[in-house]
Amino acid sequence: MTVGNESRTLAAGWLSPGMLVAFAVFGTLPLWIEHVGLYRYLGVEILIWCLFALGFNLLLGYTGLPSFGHGAYFGIGAYAMGLTQFHLVADLWIGLLAAMLAAAVVGGGVALFISHRRGIYFALMTIAFGQMFFFIASKWTSVTGGEDGLLNIARLPARLGVVAFDLTGNLAMSYFVFAVFVVATAFLWRLIHSPFGKVLRAIKQNETRMAYLGYRVYVYKWASFTLSCAVAGLAGGLFAMAQNGAYVQVMSLQWSGVVVLMTLIGGGLVSFWGPVVGTVVYFLARDLLGAYTESWLLWFGLMFMLVVMFKPEGLAGLWQEAVARHAAHRRARAGALQPAASE
Amino acid sequence: MELLGTLGPHLLNGIALGLLFALVALGFMLIIGVMEVINLAHGSLFALGAYVAVALVSPEGGLRLSALAPYFSLQIPVRFAVAVVLAPLAVAGVGMLLELCLRRTYGRDPLYGLLLTFGAALVIEELIRLVWGPTERFLPLPTAITGGVTMGGLVYSVYRFFASAFAVGMILLLWLFLQRTRYGALIKAGAHDSEMVRALGVNLTRLRLLVFAFGTGLAAVAGIVMAPIWGVRPHVGVDAVVPAFVIIVLGGVGSFWGAVIAGLLIGMVVGLTGAFATAWSLVSMYVLLVLVVTVRGRGLLGKKSVLER
Numbered sequence: 001m002t003v004g005n006e007s008r009t010l011a012a013g014w015l016s017p018g019m020l021v022a023f024a025v026f027g028t029l030p031l032w033i034e035h036v037g038l039y040r041y042l043g044v045e046i047l048i049w050c051l052f053a054l055g056f057n058l059l060l061g062y063t064g065l066p067s068f069g070h071g072a073y074f075g076i077g078a079y080a081m082g083l084t085q086f087h088l089v090a091d092l093w094i095g096l097l098a099a100m101l102a103a104a105v106v107g108g109g110v111a112l113f114i115s116h117r118r119g120i121y122f123a124l125m126t127i128a129f130g131q132m133f134f135f136i137a138s139k140w141t142s143v144t145g146g147e148d149g150l151l152n153i154a155r156l157p158a159r160l161g162v163v164a165f166d167l168t169g170n171l172a173m174s175y176f177v178f179a180v181f182v183v184a185t186a187f188l189w190r191l192i193h194s195p196f197g198k199v200l201r202a203i204k205q206n207e208t209r210m211a212y213l214g215y216r217v218y219v220y221k222w223a224s225f226t227l228s229c230a231v232a233g234l235a236g237g238l239f240a241m242a243q244n245g246a247y248v249q250v251m252s253l254q255w256s257g258v259v260v261l262m263t264l265i266g267g268g269l270v271s272f273w274g275p276v277v278g279t280v281v282y283f284l285a286r287d288l289l290g291a292y293t294e295s296w297l298l299w300f301g302l303m304f305m306l307v308v309m310f311k312p313e314g315l316a317g318l319w320q321e322a323v324a325r326h327a328a329h330r331r332a333r334a335g336a337l338q339p340a341a342s343e
Numbered sequence: 344m345e346l347l348g349t350l351g352p353h354l355l356n357g358i359a360l361g362l363l364f365a366l367v368a369l370g371f372m373l374i375i376g377v378m379e380v381i382n383l384a385h386g387s388l389f390a391l392g393a394y395v396a397v398a399l400v401s402p403e404g405g406l407r408l409s410a411l412a413p414y415f416s417l418q419i420p421v422r423f424a425v426a427v428v429l430a431p432l433a434v435a436g437v438g439m440l441l442e443l444c445l446r447r448t449y450g451r452d453p454l455y456g457l458l459l460t461f462g463a464a465l466v467i468e469e470l471i472r473l474v475w476g477p478t479e480r481f482l483p484l485p486t487a488i489t490g491g492v493t494m495g496g497l498v499y500s501v502y503r504f505f506a507s508a509f510a511v512g513m514i515l516l517l518w519l520f521l522q523r524t525r526y527g528a529l530i531k532a533g534a535h536d537s538e539m540v541r542a543l544g545v546n547l548t549r550l551r552l553l554v555f556a557f558g559t560g561l562a563a564v565a566g567i568v569m570a571p572i573w574g575v576r577p578h579v580g581v582d583a584v585v586p587a588f589v590i591i592v593l594g595g596v597g598s599f600w601g602a603v604i605a606g607l608l609i610g611m612v613v614g615l616t617g618a619f620a621t622a623w624s625l626v627s628m629y630v631l632l633v634l635v636v637t638v639r640g641r642g643l644l645g646k647k648s649v650l651e652r
Contacts, residue, residue: 066454066457068383119454120381121596123381123457124381124591125592125636127588128585128592128629135625139622257461261465264458295472297469298473300465302466308448308459309447309448309459
């Protein structure tokens with residue numbers, strides 16, 4: 001299983017065909033989403049969760065570390081966004097920076113404790129820490145608002161020098177989230193195709209070997225976890241803006257699991273864009289299946305089980321297989337033609 | 344002495360809670376040992392056990408078949424006894440189904456087993472919601488184990504004593520089963536080196552199926568015993584399974600008495616913080632975990648285990 005087959009073509013560059021497709025689709029999303037019967041806010045939500053899932057996949061797909069408590073860092077980002085706005089300074093950029101930093105600091109602290117662990121032990125520890133933050137957030141009412149959440153978080157205007165964009169409408173919010181998504185995705189893409197990313201992938205394949213080769217595996221795992229938490233915090237900060245509030249539910253075990261679901265169904269284990277595909281599928285399933293049945297999660301869960309059992313590479317895996325089969329077919333046909341041509 | 348007087352009831356509550364936590368954790372650990380799978384659906388099966396018991400004890404519990412009218416005219420203690428036996432069996436059946444699904448993940452990255460059981464947890468919880476609805480249910484109890492007793496001027500719930508005694512009984516039975524029977528020996532051997540067990544001519548496929556059924560059945564037993572204390576909600580499983588994770592890591596993966604000690608420790612810590620800072624009682628166990636694991640990486644009594652691969 002190699003992660004990021006696309007890397008062969010344009011690994012050194014900043015762009016890839018997948019990236020162009022994703023940017024084209026998401027960039028034009030606000031223009032056509034209402035014409036296909038959906039609504040603009042859904043686009044905002046999807047982009048935010050795509051960002052969260054991409055950051056999560058740095059850990060799951062590229063470093064091979066399963067975290068079942070990632071919702072905590074998303075939530076911490078959301079709270080940090082609200083708290084800076086209320087108590088420190090009402091500025092969008094500072095708020096987003098604070099969301100990222102808060103999640104990175106907390107995540108980095110957790111990573112100190114768990115980075116020497118592997119596999120399932122690692123997963124158990126992430127659950128324990130995630131639950132710890134969930135309970136703290138739900139009980140520390142004076143800071144987080146407890147079960148009610150932190151309400152009335154404003155969508156502050158995006159100031160760029162002399163101009164300021166008002167983000168209170170969902171259209172402007174869509175473009176803003178898209179802009180953040182582009183920057184963050186480009187960063188993650190470069191990171192994964194850098195020497196640092198190569199080391200992460202090698203750790204996923206064989207941690208012991210990397211340790212014997214002299215790499216300080218602990219440091220790399222720590223950095224991967226912390227960066228992934230920072231991205232989660234950024235997404236959480238955006239989510240607090242989108243929702244006009246920060247709520248404790250996103251920190252629960254179930255929501256932490258949802259991001260795992262999205263990443264895996266889409267094919268995060270074999271493709272950079274897998275998490276994005278999975279997130280889109282999840283939200284479409286929620287809105288389309290959810291319109292017919294209240295128990296749509298049941299069907300989604302069953303689908304997830306089938307994916308894990310029969311196609312753990314997810315939708316991206318299916319796509320790559322189809323492409324490979326098509327290429328093999330064409331080669332075979334070309335091979336069959338050649339002797340005929342030489343005669 | 345005065346301090347003990349104030350702390351006493353909380354410690355007692357904590358010990359009762361800890362014994363029940365340990366019971367949940369032990370079923371969970373059997374499965375980790377032999378299957379090398381973290382069963383994230385353990386909590387949902389715990390909840391399912393409680394729901395099946397409600398259906399078997401309470402006439403409004405979901406089994407609305409008129410053919411069952413004679414059954415529901417039986418005394419509550421009889422129906423309760425039936426539920427304690429049948430509900431774990433039913434849940435063990437579901438567990439066996441889950442094991443059949445899990446077979447596809449054997450020999451691959453253990454992550455897939457974890458993910459599959461996570462999906463199963465979601466599915467079981469949604470099924471519960473579909474069948475029983477999202478509202479809380481109550482498990483009727485025989486009058487013999489309800490009410491309170493007064494000791495030293497304080498009222499203790501009889502049911503907590505019953506639950507603790509039941510948990511102690513189950514833990515001892517489980518230990519005897521593992522120590523004194525052929526199957527117990529096979530399970531322990533399977534946890535140590537399953538390939539060697541297979542090479543010695545044991546049907547490993549069947550052993551795994553049985554262990555999974557046994558472990559999930561234990562989850563259901565714990566779910567029934569816990570039902571009157573925690574209530575029966577679709578989401579109750581998470582409250583049960585997360586302490587079980589903590590106990591397993593704290594006690595050391597694969598250590599029977601480690602899990603029991605960790606369960607008691609966590610019960611007491613939760614009980615004591617509950618007395619002084621109610622809001623923080625559930626956070627305290629994670630603090631304890633982090634403290635212990637920082638000093639002892641493999642938990643209190645842990646040895647090098649399959650999970651570190």
